[in-house]
Amino acid sequence: MSAAAVGGESPLRRALRSGRVVVGGSILVVLLFCAAAAPLIAPYDPNEQDLLNALKGPFWTDNAAPGFWLGTDNLGRDTLSRLIYGTRVALFVAVCAAVGTMLMGTALALLAGYFGGVIDWLISRAVDLWMSFPPVVLSLILIVGFGVGIGNVILAIILVDWTRFCRVVRSEVLVIRRQNYVDAARLSGFSHMRTMVREVLPAAAPTIITLMSLEMGIAVIVEAILSFVGMSVEASIPAWGVMIADARNYMYQSAWGLVLPILAIVTTVLAFNLLGDGLRRTFDARLQQH
Amino acid sequence: MSLLALNDVNVTTEAGGRRIDVLRDVSLAVGRGELVGVVGESGAGKSMVGRLIAGMLPKGFATSRGSVTFLDRDLLAMAPRERTGLLGDAIAFVPQHPMTSLNPVLSLGAQFDEHLRRLGQDGKAARRERALAALDSVHLPRPADLLGRFPHQLSGGQCQRALIAMAFAGKPDLIVADEPTTALDVITQARVMELIDELQRDSETGLLFITHDLRLAAQHCQRLAVMYAGEIVETGPAAALLSDPLHPYTRSLVAANPGIAGPVRRLAALPDHMPGLSGFADLPGCRFAPRCPVRDAACAAARTALTEVVPGRFVRGAGACRKQASALAGQDELPRAAADAAAPPILSVDGLGKTFRSGRDWLGRRRAPVVAVDGVSLDIAPGEFVGLVGESGSGKSTVARLLLGLETPDGGRIVVDGQDITGPFQRTAKQRIALIQMIFQDPQSALNPRQRIGRLVTQSMEVRRPPARWPERLERARDLLGQTGLPQDTIGRYPVQVSGGQRQRVNIARALCTAPKVLVADEIVSGLDVSVQAQILNLLLDMRAQRQISMLFISHDLSVVRYLCSRVAIMNRGQIVEQGPTEQVFRAPQHDYTKALLAAVP
Ligand SMILES: Nc1ncnc2c1ncn2[C@@H]1O[C@H](COP(=O)(O)OP(=O)(O)OP(=O)(O)O)[C@@H](O)[C@H]1O
Ligand code: SF4
Ligand SMILES: [Mg+2]
Numbered sequence: 001m002s003a004a005a006v007g008g009e010s011p012l013r014r015a016l017r018s019g020r021v022v023v024g025g026s027i028l029v030v031l032l033f034c035a036a037a038a039p040l041i042a043p044y045d046p047n048e049q050d051l052l053n054a055l056k057g058p059f060w061t062d063n064a065a066p067g068f069w070l071g072t073d074n075l076g077r078d079t080l081s082r083l084i085y086g087t088r089v090a091l092f093v094a095v096c097a098a099v100g101t102m103l104m105g106t107a108l109a110l111l112a113g114y115f116g117g118v119i120d121w122l123i124s125r126a127v128d129l130w131m132s133f134p135p136v137v138l139s140l141i142l143i144v145g146f147g148v149g150i151g152n153v154i155l156a157i158i159l160v161d162w163t164r165f166c167r168v169v170r171s172e173v174l175v176i177r178r179q180n181y182v183d184a185a186r187l188s189g190f191s192h193m194r195t196m197v198r199e200v201l202p203a204a205a206p207t208i209i210t211l212m213s214l215e216m217g218i219a220v221i222v223e224a225i226l227s228f229v230g231m232s233v234e235a236s237i238p239a240w241g242v243m244i245a246d247a248r249n250y251m252y253q254s255a256w257g258l259v260l261p262i263l264a265i266v267t268t269v270l271a272f273n274l275l276g277d278g279l280r281r282t283f284d285a286r287l288q289q290h
Numbered sequence: 291m292s293l294l295a296l297n298d299v300n301v302t303t304e305a306g307g308r309r310i311d312v313l314r315d316v317s318l319a320v321g322r323g324e325l326v327g328v329v330g331e332s333g334a335g336k337s338m339v340g341r342l343i344a345g346m347l348p349k350g351f352a353t354s355r356g357s358v359t360f361l362d363r364d365l366l367a368m369a370p371r372e373r374t375g376l377l378g379d380a381i382a383f384v385p386q387h388p389m390t391s392l393n394p395v396l397s398l399g400a401q402f403d404e405h406l407r408r409l410g411q412d413g414k415a416a417r418r419e420r421a422l423a424a425l426d427s428v429h430l431p432r433p434a435d436l437l438g439r440f441p442h443q444l445s446g447g448q449c450q451r452a453l454i455a456m457a458f459a460g461k462p463d464l465i466v467a468d469e470p471t472t473a474l475d476v477i478t479q480a481r482v483m484e485l486i487d488e489l490q491r492d493s494e495t496g497l498l499f500i501t502h503d504l505r506l507a508a509q510h511c512q513r514l515a516v517m518y519a520g521e522i523v524e525t526g527p528a529a530a531l532l533s534d535p536l537h538p539y540t541r542s543l544v545a546a547n548p549g550i551a552g553p554v555r556r557l558a559a560l561p562d563h564m565p566g567l568s569g570f571a572d573l574p575g576c577r578f579a580p581r582c583p584v585r586d587a588a589c590a591a592a593r594t595a596l597t598e599v600v601p602g603r604f605v606r607g608a609g610a611c612r613k614q615a616s617a618l619a620g621q622d623e624l625p626r627a628a629a630d631a632a633a634p635p636i637l638s639v640d641g642l643g644k645t646f647r648s649g650r651d652w653l654g655r656r657r658a659p660v661v662a663v664d665g666v667s668l669d670i671a672p673g674e675f676v677g678l679v680g681e682s683g684s685g686k687s688t689v690a691r692l693l694l695g696l697e698t699p700d701g702g703r704i705v706v707d708g709q710d711i712t713g714p715f716q717r718t719a720k721q722r723i724a725l726i727q728m729i730f731q732d733p734q735s736a737l738n739p740r741q742r743i744g745r746l747v748t749q750s751m752e753v754r755r756p757p758a759r760w761p762e763r764l765e766r767a768r769d770l771l772g773q774t775g776l777p778q779d780t781i782g783r784y785p786v787q788v789s790g791g792q793r794q795r796v797n798i799a800r801a802l803c804t805a806p807k808v809l810v811a812d813e814i815v816s817g818l819d820v821s822v823q824a825q826i827l828n829l830l831l832d833m834r835a836q837r838q839i840s841m842l843f844i845s846h847d848l849s850v851v852r853y854l855c856s857r858v859a860i861m862n863r864g865q866i867v868e869q870g871p872t873e874q875v876f877r878a879p880q881h882d883y884t885k886a887l888l889a890a891v892p
Contacts, residue, residue: 180736183696184800186715188750189723202740 011282020278024213027271035087042081043067046238050076055254063254073243075249075255083264085238089227090220090268093154097219098212100158105165106208110196112166113173124170127163135160139222147207148231150223157219165211169204176203206283210276217272224265292319293496294343294464299356301338301347308571312351313338313520315606317596320464320496325487327499327507327528329543330517330773331819333564336500338520343498344383345373362462378408382457384467388449392441393879398452399437402459403708409460411714424455427487447478447749451485465490468500475681476846480890483510502819504543506892508532516540519564519577522596525601536605536612539578539655546824550876550891557853558832559824563789570676576607584611634708635669636840637693637808639725641704642666644688662688664700664864670808673838675830677851677872679887680861685842687731689861692716693842694728695719727801733793737785737800744781747771747799770799775829791822795829809841815850825855848891852876860884 015021054076057063064071069074070080112123139156146152176182177200185195226232227241235242240261247257301313313335320326330336341347342358345365360367361380365373387390393401402421403414411417414661418437425433428451429766441449450470457465467486471479487510490497507514508528515525516539524537535541545558560581570577579589589608596604603612644663655864659661662685670676680686691697693704695715704712711718730736737746744767749764751758758766767781774795780788785796801809811830815823827850833839845851853857854871859869860883879885 138379180732181738182729183691183694184728184736185738185749186696187694187723187728188800188803189719189753190749191753194753203738268847 010151015279015282018278018282020274021282022278024271024274024276024278027267028275031087031091031268031271034084035091036085038085038088042078042084043069044078044081046082046085047077047236048081052076055250055257057254057256058260070260071254071256073246079243079257079260080244082238083240083260086240086243086261086264089150089237089239090223090232090265093150093157093223093232094216094219094268094272096154097157097161097222098215100154101161101165101210101215102212104162105200106169106204108162109166109169109173110204111201113170114177114192114196114200116174116177118164120170121137123166127166130163131167139226141233143226150233153223153226153232154219156226157222161215161218165208168211169207172204172207173200179203187224197248206279210280210283213272213276213279217269218277220265220268224261261275292321293324293361294318294498295359296339296342297357297359299342299358300354301342301351302354303351303567304833305568305571310567310571311520312352312567312570313342314577315595316520316522318515318522318525320498322463322494322496323490324513325490325497325499325511327501327511327514328517329501329504329507329514331502331564331821333519333566334517335520336502336517337468339517340383340466340498340500343381343466343776344376345370353419367463379410379460380463382460382462382465384453384457384465384470386448386469387473388446388453389441389473391453392449394441397438397440402437402452402456405456406459410684420459420551421715422785423524425452425460427458427489428452428455430455445478447474447482450474450478450482454482454489458493458495458610460601461493462495464496464498466498466500467567469502470499471506472502476848476890477886479506480892482791483892487508503892504532504820505547507770509892516543519573520570521594523578523606524604525596526600530600530603536599536603537607538582538584542583543820544563546820547851548824548827550849550852554853557824557828558747559828560821563791563819563822581667607729616838630713633672636672636674636707637668637670637842638705639666639668639693640703640705642689642704643698644685644692645700645702661864663692663699664854665864666861666864668842668859668866668869669843670840672807672840673834674857675834675841675843675855677855677858678842678844678861679846679848679851679858681846681887684861685864686861687812688864690728690812690844693726695722723806724804725806726808726810727806729797729809729811729814730803733790733797734785736797737793739785741784742781742786743767743771743783743788743796744777747796749800750804770802773833774799775825789822791818791825794818794822794826798829807840809839809842810844812844813846816845816847823850830854848888860887 050072053065053068053072054074056065056068056071058070068078068080070083072078108123112120115262139160140158143152146155182195182199185199190198223232223239224241224244227239227243230245232241233239243261244258248262251258293481296316296318299313299316300311301504302309302311304310310356316339318326319340328336328339342353353366354371360376368376379417399421403417406417406420411420421437422433425436430436430448430451436452444452454470471482471484476481483506486497499507499511508531511528513525514524514528514531516531517523518539524531524535524540531540532544535544542558542560546560548554548557562581565573573579574581574593575591576585576589576594579585582589593606594606594608596606599605642663643665646660646662666689668676678686678689688697692699695718698714699712702712703710709721709725711722711725715722744764747770748758748763748767751763768778771778771780776792776795776799780792785793788796797814815826820827830841831854843851843855855872857870858872859866860875861867862883868875868879868884875884875886879888
């Protein structure tokens with residue numbers, strides 16, 4: 001409980017003591033590995049059809065077919081391989097969308113919170129206005145406007161969700177801005193830019209990291225929904241939303257085709273949320289001890 | 291017969307695998323109608339005594355020895371429910387932070403009603419009558435109107451009075467007041483203390499007054515107990531204890547407190563600071579030994595006990611305690627730095643004004659403007675310390691921020707060393723940084739917790755052109771730490787890893803980095819313990835002697851201003867109402883506000 005112990009321990013070590021961070025992080029490491037090594041670990045090509053073995057169930061069911069561990073879909077494509085390849089789309093969208101929303105939201109939040117006054121007023125009103133649209137409607141309008149495609153999905157998520165970042169980070173920046181060390185930096189001759197980057201941003205980093213991990217979870221869901229309705233990736237690319245859409249019509253013959261991708265989505269989102277929640281708690285605990 | 295008696299109580303906790311006595315051998319008695327003060331610096335265990343009586347020891351803390359008797363019944367042996375019942379009626383508590391102790395979403399009336407209902411008063415109308423009478427007894431004007439208000443609509447002083455009214459309303463046998471005036475300014479503090487005196491005189495209530503302010507306690511209490519590191523080191527009648535302290539710690543406490551009258555002598559500052567909890571375990575003998583100026587070899591091991599030295603006066607300690615310490619005897623009178631009247635002022639402020647209009651509501655409408663600073667003019671000679679005194683909200687900090695360029699003035703001129711630096715910060719930054727620097731009030735918030743002290747103090751070298759290289763910064767950092775009396779090994783530490791007093795030294799070291807001509811210090815000792823405060827004050831004096839630095843010293847503490855500053859300006863509602871040589875202003879104040887301020891000093 002001495003000050004030395006608190007200050008001396010690295011944030012990473014502290015985070016790793018949190019069960020949530022460890023569980024969420026481990027799942028994500030596995031998912032990342034699947035995405036990166038998909039061609040090596042997937043038993044089949046995700047688009048390879050085997051019509052003789054269509055609509056098979058997973059190995060623990062009566063309807064199983066040897067070699068297809070988690071069964072097949074209506075075209076006889078291997079579910080396990082498609083799930084593994086599906087992590088690529090999910091994680092790609094998650095990372096790009098989260099980084100994008102973070103960059104846009106944080107930049108505007110920094111400007112608003114740091115300079116205050118008219119700049120703050122303008123940015124805050126823009127956020128209010130933006131948030132008054134229901135997010136689902138807004139994203140659909142954006143997709144219809146931009147056209148389908150994974151790049152547009154990411155862009156839509158960024159344009160819908162930057163406001164959440166902006167709002168939370170701005171109020172954080174407002175608090176940090178009031179700390180005397182920010183003024184002290186100015187008095188030492190720091191430019192506004194240097195003050196923002198060196199003094200304000202690091203203090204907001206815990207919040208930003210937490211928000212990013214939650215945002216990744218949201219992006220996974222949004223992408224799944226949009227590929228379900230055919231507005232994201234092309235049908236030939238294996239994505240969890242596409243799998244759900246395909247399996248929908250054969251629900252009564254084999255429910256597993258529907259359940260497994262949904263499970264994948266839930267697990268991924270849960271992992272991101274656990275990680276985000278765990279990180280938030282670690283950072284909060286550190287702040288309390290200061 | 292005493293109302294409350296603590297007999298040899300130990301409160302113990304565990305830290306780092308060791309048992310630590312947070313309170314050791316604490317014995318204390320409060321009689322009916324008696325006002326007893328418990329005095330100590332932060333971390334001495336004063337609040338732990340309050341919590342012990344309230345039966346609210348923090349988790350992991352427990353009494354391991356001794357007894358607490360109240361009205362001849364042992365509180366510790368009592369069942370929790372019985373105890374709670376007894377406490378509610380017979381013992382009342384007045385907390386330190388008035389604002390946070392009231393429920394923000396309930397009106398004062400609702401909270402009063404609830405409180406009286408808990409005390410067993412029937413009938414809503416009767417309760418209202420009692421509430422009105424209670425508010426009236428604490429001299430709050432228009433009580434009926436106040437009952438309808440919410441806590442945020444009251445000032446700190448009003449909240450504290452309301453809480454005191456509540457505490458006395460139940461006619462308790464005992465009131466425990468933990469730092470009841472610390473959050474208030476001097477004038478309000480004086481009024482609240484007067485009120486406590488008055489209410490207590492009229493009743494049989496005993497009062498335990500917990501505070502860090504020895505003078506304040508001595509002024510109002512009959513008896514005092516001085517605490518250090520979890521032990522009571524001295525108890526006795528208040529007047530005798532203040533005029534003739536017996537324990538070395540009490541003596542240094544008295545010596546570390548600058549006076550409001552009499553000769554100004556250099557303060558005898560104790561080295562270092564009080565050990566933290568985990569340090570207690572390494573002090574089996576006298577816990578004051580590492581800092582004691584008169585210790586001898588036996589002290590560190592000797593288990594000490596409170597013994598009656600003079601009738602009615604108890605001192606904890608070994609034989610060495612009673613040695614008349616030359617180290618603590620009166621120091622030489624300080625020469626008053628006579629400012630060179632002929633020299634042109636180093637800082638000259640003329641007609642400075644600032645009105646805040648920036649606030650907007652959510653529709654973007656401007657809020658009513660606040661005139662924070664109104665036509666302030668002030669000169670500081672080279673090597674002169676000028677005090678700026680005023681109550682909370684009088685605009686002192688705004689003056690500081692204007693001088694430093696953190697706010698842009700609406701009118702007036704600021705000239706430092708012949709250079710006009712009135713304009714916006716961007717345009718004048720270069721001159722300002724080299725000429726004038728600021729020491730912030732709260733070192734905790736003024737030092738970025740994520741950077742090491744070596745970097746922090748040399749921060750301004752980072753943006754110099756050409757940028758300073760690291761070895762050069764390191765050397766400068768060493769030099770600055772040396773100048774401010776910090777150990778060299780703090781250079782690689784983070785601010786949380788040093789004590790509060792050291793943090794304030796880091797803060798000062800950083801301000802010195804550009805070798806400015808003028809320093810602006812905003813309440814830089816108000817958060818510090820008396821003995822640490824004395825160290826910092828002496829450091830500032832040494833700095834003045836060595837480097838002819840000038841300073842605007844902002845403070846609400848008149849004795850500290852008198853100790854440091856040869857001239858003083860009194861500020862009220864954004865204006866300087868009186869200014870002149872410190873001794874003259876303090877001896878013969880002209881303005882009513884100055885008189886009120888001086889009268890309020892304990
Ligand atoms: N940025 C601001 N915006 C609006 N009003 C402000 C601002 N800063 C200060 N004020 C107001 O200006 C007045 C003077 O404030 P200032 O902080 O200078 O007082 P102070 O004398 O330093 O008080 P304290 O002793 O409590 O530190 C107050 O009424 C305060 O609420
Ligand atoms: S016992 Fe020794 S160290 Fe302790 S106060 Fe007395 S003289 Fe000082
Ligand atoms: Mg102030």
